Amino acid sequence: MLEPDLVAQHRQELRRGTTSLACLALLAQQPDYGYNLLSRLAGLGLATEANTLYPLLRRLDKQGLLTFEWDTSDARPRKVYATSADGIALVDLLRTDWNLLTDALNRMEKP
Amino acid sequence: MTLTERYIAAVTTKVPAGQREEVASDLREAITDAIDARLDAQPTTPASAIEREVLNDMGDPEHLAATYAERPLFLIGPALFLQWKRLTVLLLWIVLPIIAVLIPIAGYLDGDSWGAVVGQTIGGTITVGVHLVFWVTLVFAVLERSGVTARDVSEPWSVDSLKETPDATVPVGDTIGAAATLVVTAVFLIWQQVYPWASNSAGEGLPLLNPELWTLLLPALLAVMAVELVVLIARQVRGSWTRADAWVTVALNVASVTLLAIPVWQHQLLNRELFTEIGWPDAATTVTLDQVEWLTLVVVAVIAAVDIVSAVRRARRVTPSRG
Numbered sequence: 248m249l250e251p252d253l254v255a256q257h258r259q260e261l262r263r264g265t266t267s268l269a270c271l272a273l274l275a276q277q278p279d280y281g282y283n284l285l286s287r288l289a290g291l292g293l294a295t296e297a298n299t300l301y302p303l304l305r306r307l308d309k310q311g312l313l314t315f316e317w318d319t320s321d322a323r324p325r326k327v328y329a330t331s332a333d334g335i336a337l338v339d340l341l342r343t344d345w346n347l348l349t350d351a352l353n354r355m356e357k358p
Numbered sequence: 359m360t361l362t363e364r365y366i367a368a369v370t371t372k373v374p375a376g377q378r379e380e381v382a383s384d385l386r387e388a389i390t391d392a393i394d395a396r397l398d399a400q401p402t403t404p405a406s407a408i409e410r411e412v413l414n415d416m417g418d419p420e421h422l423a424a425t426y427a428e429r430p431l432f433l434i435g436p437a438l439f440l441q442w443k444r445l446t447v448l449l450l451w452i453v454l455p456i457i458a459v460l461i462p463i464a465g466y467l468d469g470d471s472w473g474a475v476v477g478q479t480i481g482g483t484i485t486v487g488v489h490l491v492f493w494v495t496l497v498f499a500v501l502e503r504s505g506v507t508a509r510d511v512s513e514p515w516s517v518d519s520l521k522e523t524p525d526a527t528v529p530v531g532d533t534i535g536a537a538a539t540l541v542v543t544a545v546f547l548i549w550q551q552v553y554p555w556a557s558n559s560a561g562e563g564l565p566l567l568n569p570e571l572w573t574l575l576l577p578a579l580l581a582v583m584a585v586e587l588v589v590l591i592a593r594q595v596r597g598s599w600t601r602a603d604a605w606v607t608v609a610l611n612v613a614s615v616t617l618l619a620i621p622v623w624q625h626q627l628l629n630r631e632l633f634t635e636i637g638w639p640d641a642a643t644t645v646t647l648d649q650v651e652w653l654t655l656v657v658v659a660v661i662a663a664v665d666i667v668s669a670v671r672r673a674r675r676v677t678p679s680r681g
Binding site for chain 1: 383385387388391395416421425426428
C-alpha cells in the first residue's frame with residue numbers, strides 16, 4: 248500500500264522547478280498580473296501559493312527573464328508581467344530538456 | 359492601520375531598505391486581489407473574516423520577507439554542514455581534554471579545596487565547550503551568508519580520504535607494550551613494599567609509598583590492573599576491537615585515576631616517614647611532596663585520557679555487523 252505522504256513527497260520533488268517554467272511559458276503566451284496568473288496555473292493543475300508566486304515573479308524580473316508594465320486601466324494599478332526575449336529562449340531550452348525526459352520515460356519499459 | 363497594512367509593514371521591515379517600496383506595492387496588489395476574488399466567491403462572508411483568511415494563507419511575514427530577500431532560512435546549509443561538524447568535533451576533542459587538565463592544576467596551585475577544584479573543572483570545561491561551539495557556528499553562519507562554498511574552506515573529497523583499515527585490528531606490539539607496562543607497574547608496587555630502599559634508625563624498612571594504602575587502595579589498584587591485563591589478552595586473542603572494549607577501557611581508566619586521586623587528595627600517597635628519614639625535600643629546593651604527588655596524578659590522568667580517546671576512536675571504526 249502506497250503511503251499518501253510518500254506520494255506527496257515524491258510529487259513535490261518532481262514538480263520543483265516546474266513553477267518558474269510554467270510562469271515563463273504562460274506569460275509568453277499572454278502577459279498577465281499576479282492574481283490572474285495564479286488562477287491560470289491552478290486551471291492547469293499547477294496550483295501555486297501566492298506567497299511563492301509573487302516573490303518568484305520578482306526574482307524572474309530581476310534575472311531579466313520577465314519584464315513588467317503598470318496597468319492603470321483599473322482603479323488600482325497592477326504590475327502586468329510579460330516574458331522577455333531571454334525568457335522565451337530559456338523556455339525553449341527547458342522545453343527541449345523536458346521532452347528529452349518524456350522520451351526517456353517512454354522508452355523505459357513499464358514494470 | 360488596517361490588518362493588511364500591519365501585515366505589509368511586518369514584511370517590509372524585514373527586507374533591505376532598497377526593496378521596501380516595491381515589495382509593499384507587490385503585496386498590496388496580491389492581498390487586495392485575493393480579498394476581492396474571495397469576496398466575489400462568498401458574498402455572505404464579512405470582509406474582515408476574508409481579510410484574516412487571506413493573510414493567514416500568506417503565512418509568517420518573516421518567512422515571506424526571507425523569500426523576497428532570498429535569504430537562507432537556516433543557520434548552516436548542507437554545503438558547509440559537514441565542514442562545520444568536523445571542525446567542531448575536532449576542536450572539542452583537542453581543547454576540552456587540555457582544559458580539563460589545566461583547570462585542576464591551576465586550582466591546586468591556588469590552594470583551592472578539592473570540591474572547589476571539581477566544580478571549577480566541570481563548570482570551566484562546559485563553559486569552554488559552549489564557547490567553542492558558539493564561535494565556530496557563528497563563523498560558519500557568516501560564511502554561509504557571504505557566499506563561501508565548501509571548496510573554499512576544504513579540499514574536495516576523493517577516495518584518497520578513505521581510511522586504510524576500516525576495521526581496527528589489534529597490533530601485537532600494542533598488546534605487548536601495554537601488558538609490559540602493567541606488569542612492570544605491578545612489580546614496582548610490590549617490590550617497593552617488600553624491598554624498601556631505606557630503613558629508619560630501628561632497622562624497619564621504609565617503602566616509597568605509604569604502607570597504610572595496602573589496607574584497601576593498593577590491592578584495589580592491583581585488581582584493576584589485573585582486569586586490564588585479562589581484557590588486553592582477550593582482545594589480542596579475538597583480534598579486533600569492539601564497542602564493549604571502549605567502555606571497559608573508560609571504566610578501568612576512571613577507576614585507576616580515582617584510586618590514585620584519593621591518597622593524593624589526602625596527602626598520603628608517598629610515605630612521609632621515608633622522606634623525613636632521607637631529609638628530602640631539603641632547604642635547597644622549593645618542591646614539596648604534595649607537588650610530586652599531584653604531578654604523578656596529572657601524568658597518570660593524561661595517559662588515561664589518551665588511552666580513552668584512542669579506545670573510543672578504534673571502537674568507532676568497528677563495522678556494526680562485527681560490533
